[in-house]
Amino acid sequence: MSVLCMLLDKKKQYFSLLADIFNITGHKLLIAFDEEKALELLKVSEPEVIIMPAEDLGFWFKLLEIERYIMPILFVGSYEDAETLAKYGLREVNYEVLPFNPMELLTKLVSLSRDPQDSASLSIIGPINLLIKLLRKGATSALIIEDEEKSCSIYIHKGIIKGCSCGKEELFNLISKDVKIRLDIYQEGKAVNNCMYKDNWEFFSSLVHGYTPPQTVSPPVSRVEETTAPKPALDLSQPxxxxxxxxxxxxxxxxxxxxxxxxxxxxxxxxxxxxxxxxxxxxxxxxxxxxxxxxxxxxxxxxxxxxxxxxxxxxxxxxxxxxxxxxxxxxxxxxxxxxxxxxxxxxxxxxxxxxxxxxxxxxxxxxxxxxxxxxxxxxxxxxxxxxxxxxxxxxxxxxxxxxxxxxxxxxxxxxxxxxxxxxxxxxxxxxxxxxxxxxxxxxxxxxxxxxxxxxxxxxxxxxxxxxxxxxxGFLAVPEVIDSQVVLETCNSILAYLRDTLEAQEFQNFLEELGSFVYMEDNKIVESFIDPENIPSLILSLMYAKNITPATIKKAITHFYMAGVSITI
Missing domain, CATH: 3.60.15.10 (Ribonuclease Z/Hydroxyacylglutathione hydrolase-like)
Structure with a gap:
């Protein structure tokens, strides 16, 4: 089973080794060297797991806040550092102590990707990983966490956390322990909500309130630096x-x-x-x-x-x-x-x-x-x-x-x-x-x-x-060969053009494109030609219609990030 992962590698320490490992094993790796690039990749892909140093844990919280539910594997410097992750509901499957064993990393990756089949495997991946899986699927369920003394149910309806049967402090204490986990049917009328949430982030933020992002000390700025005028734009008409x-x-x-x-x-x-x-x-x-x-x-x-x-x-x-x-x-x-x-x-x-x-x-x-x-x-x-x-x-x-x-x-x-x-x-x-x-x-x-x-x-x-x-060899994300995914990517480009172009300009573009595809509500439903040729056709029409280079470049970049092959 191939797993799609993302690596956030700000210090560029891991990507070379992991790229080789993933290439050999058949798993797929998206590589980002900063948070901005990671967010760009997430616009066109759905990785199950994000791999990164524990010092960048704040980015995972940011993903939860924007409702991108991805399970983390974190590089930590020691087992003492790893123990601090338990308070966020993370388990041994969520970290690798440096120097890490590549085969152990891959084993954890596959464990996170698999759907747990029994109570033992549920307990191994822990409550937070299981909750992320349920939210990714838009599931409806009751996730029950219990130890010898207490029990707490988290109620999820169509990928939205509705509430839980215990208080925030009780839940916070439970998820940090080795607990038993099971799933039950969620029945809205019978659910006992001791605590309710306005959205999913309110739930997660209540669990990570103890997290303090690392503080970076900025060097003092002199008054000369404060008042320095911006550099003038270059005159490209001159040498x-x-x-x-x-x-x-x-x-x-x-x-x-x-x-x-x-x-x-x-x-x-x-x-x-x-x-x-x-x-x-x-x-x-x-x-x-x-x-x-x-x-x-x-x-x-x-x-x-x-x-x-x-x-x-x-x-x-x-x-x-x-x-x-x-x-x-x-x-x-x-x-x-x-x-x-x-x-x-x-x-x-x-x-x-x-x-x-x-x-x-x-x-x-x-x-x-x-x-x-x-x-x-x-x-x-x-x-x-x-x-x-x-x-x-x-x-x-x-x-x-x-x-x-x-x-x-x-x-x-x-x-x-x-x-x-x-x-x-x-x-x-x-x-x-x-x-x-x-x-x-x-x-x-x-x-x-x-x-x-x-x-x-x-x-x-x-x-x-x-x-x-x-x-x-990672010039882009893995090349897409699924025609349905290609058409979905093309439709995301059309949505971007709809928001970017003048209404008449967009309609003229759709009329030209309509000679090659059948559309409903400005979306491609069926292609009259090989779907793999549609991305290059869209770019050709953009050239012919004198659409701005910035917009065309945006489209090319989007296809590239999505792993869709194009020619220009």
């Missing part, structure tokens, strides 16, 4: 200096889902300067890129070479205009991409393939060394990356690029790793292909990722996080 001799000169697209970057790198030593352009973009991009470039170096003729990381028309068609403007510059690329550039009319004499460089390295007159790393089929046969050996800057093509709308483009800040994972999930042909390239890149000391598309990544911790998550 942006990333560091000395390093400029972003891209051409952002207000209506695009990806933002194309171009970088001007000026290598210098003594009186020698070697300006190089990395990425060139489309013919339309070239006008703005040239304007920015000339603001920095004075004239286009100053550039010695341009590195072309992709042969796509949208990625390099501006190269023809560049070479016409600069008769001395040459192109550096791979042999495979070079063949396609020659088809555009670029002479062989003006192309240098990195495969012909000694050890795939190019030493400049300044002494700087560029190393070229072959990354086949990420996403094309001739894909590669360029590593500056002195700085650890890695310039990439589609590999490690990210989904990014205009409003989110920030050339001086770290991008969201999730956007990298989503884009990677869209372009990779297979996990094996990705892993081969990751093994090559992981050998290097990478200090920054400068992708062809989307935001850069400067934080080494985020770089490590991206690589670890890509290696684990």
């Amino acid at each position: 942006i200096e990333i560091s000395h001799g390093f400029f972003w000169i891209g051409s952002p697209q207000r209506h695009g889902l990806v933002q194309r970057n171009a970088y001007l790198r000026i290598y210098e030593k003594d009186n020698i300067k070697v300006p190089m352009l990395i990425n060139i973009g489309t013919v339309q991009d070239y006008v703005l890129i040239r304007s920015k470039l000339e603001q920095v170096v004075g004239t286009i003729e100053a550039v010695k070479a341009v590195v072309v990381l992709s042969s796509g028309v949208d990625d390099c068609s501006g190269i023809v205009s560049f070479l016409q403007s600069n008769q001395k510059a040459f192109v550096i690329t791979s042999l495979s991409i070079a063949q396609r550039l020659r088809a555009l009319g670029i002479p062989q004499a003006r192309i240098k393939a990195f495969e012909t460089f000694p050890n795939k390295r190019l030493r400049l007159a300044t002494g700087d060394v560029l190393r070229f790393i072959h990354l086949p089929f990420l996403p094309e046969r001739g894909s590669f990356a360029v590593l500056e050996e002195s700085t650890g800057f890695l310039f990439t093509g589609g590999f490690l690029s990210s989904l990014c709308i205009y409003e989110d483009l920030k050339p001086l800040e770290d991008g969201d790793p999730e956007d990298v994972l989503i884009y990677t999930n869209l372009i990779i042909p297979s996990q094996d292909t990705l892993n081969r390239s990751l093994r090559q890149v992981n050998k290097e000391e990478i200090n920054a990722i400068l992708p062809m598309l989307g935001n850069p990544v400067y934080s080494k911790d985020k770089i490590r996080e991206i690589f670890d998550r890509l290696e684990s």
Whole structure:
């Protein structure tokens, strides 16, 4: 039996090991590194168990408050720490003492997931876990807790806690003990309610009143910090200096889902300067890129070479205009991409393939060394990356690029790793292909990722996080193949569009979609085509109807989080 779990791993201590274990055993794991991401995942999934350190127990209480009923397994530092969990009605099945035994964790996971069949198994999982199970199912029942002296019944009607037969203090004392548990039929007229609750959270809050969230001490804030004005927004129409001799000169697209970057790198030593352009973009991009470039170096003729990381028309068609403007510059690329550039009319004499460089390295007159790393089929046969050996800057093509709308483009800040994972999930042909390239890149000391598309990544911790998550194979939640789940996910997107778009705009969208599906009350009831194609169809219609990139990106992210396969 496969169990769907969530891991909240704020310190990133457990995800690598647990990802491997879950991958081998067939159980499914959703990974969140902060509470916000965990809540996002919960919008599109229903895990039975959440695994997290005991110090994050407050997040479990938050889930109970918003009526997300998930059984916890907590990592604790000692058995003394574990004993303190009993007052919340949790049992041995709800914790693992560090260092933990992976097989024991899996055994507890399965025990929590199973429906208890007898009084012994009811007592093992304890009253709170059983109550959560009943609430998840929307059940109607009387849960009876008793020891040698006292007994208390909790009454549940259609997933709502109506009341209990004892006072709050009596119940609080009972759930912390080893008690007998049984289920009985709930009969509203015969129930003896000594205590009633307005909602489920009032019940749970009465049990956890002894919990005090850990207090974080904030550093003192000086008056200077208090009055510091917010940083001004970047002017993306101008060149942006990333560091000395390093400029972003891209051409952002207000209506695009990806933002194309171009970088001007000026290598210098003594009186020698070697300006190089990395990425060139489309013919339309070239006008703005040239304007920015000339603001920095004075004239286009100053550039010695341009590195072309992709042969796509949208990625390099501006190269023809560049070479016409600069008769001395040459192109550096791979042999495979070079063949396609020659088809555009670029002479062989003006192309240098990195495969012909000694050890795939190019030493400049300044002494700087560029190393070229072959990354086949990420996403094309001739894909590669360029590593500056002195700085650890890695310039990439589609590999490690990210989904990014205009409003989110920030050339001086770290991008969201999730956007990298989503884009990677869209372009990779297979996990094996990705892993081969990751093994090559992981050998290097990478200090920054400068992708062809989307935001850069400067934080080494985020770089490590991206690589670890890509290696684990957890690009998204487990892929959904159930057509009914796919349609339910599509309907959640339609509900989002209904709330986001103008009424007429939404109706026009539904009319187009209605050619492929049968709908009732703005929901898809039946598909006239393969249901697996509906998500990509919805995205295509959103493009065709000029729906905002932010809304389309939201839809893509929702499909990704739900494990629904799409193509764009």
